[in-house]
Amino acid sequence: MNCNDCVERLYAFLDLELDEKELAQVRAHVAGCDDCGDQLGLEARFLDRLRDCCTSDAAPRARHPEDPRRESAGELRPLMC
Ligand SMILES: [Zn+2]
Numbered sequence: 117m118n119c120n121d122c123v124e125r126l127y128a129f130l131d132l133e134l135d136e137k138e139l140a141q142v143r144a145h146v147a148g149c150d151d152c153g154d155q156l157g158l159e160a161r162f163l164d165r166l167r168d169c170c171t172s173d174a175a176p177r178a179r180h181p182e183d184p185r186r187e188s189a190g191e192l193r194p195l196m197c
Contacts, residue, residue: 117145122152129156130163 122145128134129142146152 117141119145119149119152122146122149123155126152126156126159130159 122142125134125138125142129139134142146156
């Protein structure tokens, strides 16, 4: 695997969409390649931030039990993330 192969699989890697063989190849390449290691670190932090956003957005909903009534009425809620 070269750097292009690695970058092409980066998002699939982070989304856990690779099969075991490709996962192992990306891990092996990143372990030995500073460029791709940096890139992977940046993307991973970006995705972490997205997940934090979704998590903190979902929390207030759980604290307001009156909200689910609107959902059960079939009202569509806009997705914030
Ligand atoms: Zn590389």
